[in-house]
Amino acid sequence: MKILTLTGAGISAESGIPTFRDANGLWEGHRLEDVATPEAFQRDPDLVHHFYNERRRQLQHPSIEPNPAHFALAEFEHQHQDEFLLVTQNIDNLHRRAGSQRIVAMHGELLKARCIDSGAIFDWTDDLNRSTVHPGNPDSVGRLRPHVVWFGEMPLGLDEIHEAAAEADLFIAIGTSAVVYPAAAIVEWTQASCRRIEINLDATPRSPMFDQSIRGKASVEVPKFLASLR
């Protein structure tokens, strides 16, 4: 049985990372679409670096840990190996810390930086700013950006995601409001024969597309649902 899982900010909510809806898509009064865009980075790199530096520091706070939903998905992957693929919209590292390995981080990763000139990607846990020196080239200063997909930029791994969706016998969407595209369209890329399950606190615009909507907290409902598949 081929299983494709898509996660959003809701799976990390109980780990202490605020969702975008909780913040009403706002950060310090800025609309997400005004801060998480290439235009914003061009216009005010210090503001955008500050936005991601804050979140990068918060993610590394000792109180932020994977929750039972992350661990249950990692365990399920361990049992199902290459029959299972996890696509996440989240840029936190909680799936990886829980032990998941087959992950497509379609919106990038907060703990990675990318060279604007070469596209080279580096693990990155410190702040980034306009005086950051390139780890491989001391003459290159301020040319690193967060390795995240901004609004208007091409998400990562779309070919792999399309392929996995077309082959999936089971599609599980967890903790996503299904308003950001193309992530919200993945459910449409599955075959009519694919069983579609939504595990989410609230109804979403795409709830009608699912065979079953499990309303509840991810840390409770994800382990329960995955156990029911055994």
Ligand code: BV8
């Ligand atoms: C693209 C990284 C072209 C950065 C992010 C008009 C109409 C339709 C689309 C558009 C439009 N105008 C513009 C667009 C395109 C745009 C878009 O979709 N905009 C939206 C706002 C309308 N999309 C893009 O620009 C994308 N690129 O389109 O390029 C293209 C198109 C096709 C093919 C090729 C190229 C790029 C989008 C990526 C943007 N980057 N993140 C960063 O994080 O700073 S998106 C960011 O917001 C997150 O990554 C996440 O994806 C999104 C928030 O969504 P969710 O994860 O769902 O989180 P949310 O808070 O919204 O929902 C949480 C849910 O969990 C809720 O439902 C809640 O009930 C539930 N929940 C809460 N607690 C729990 C819970 N559930 C269970 N348990 C709990 N405890």
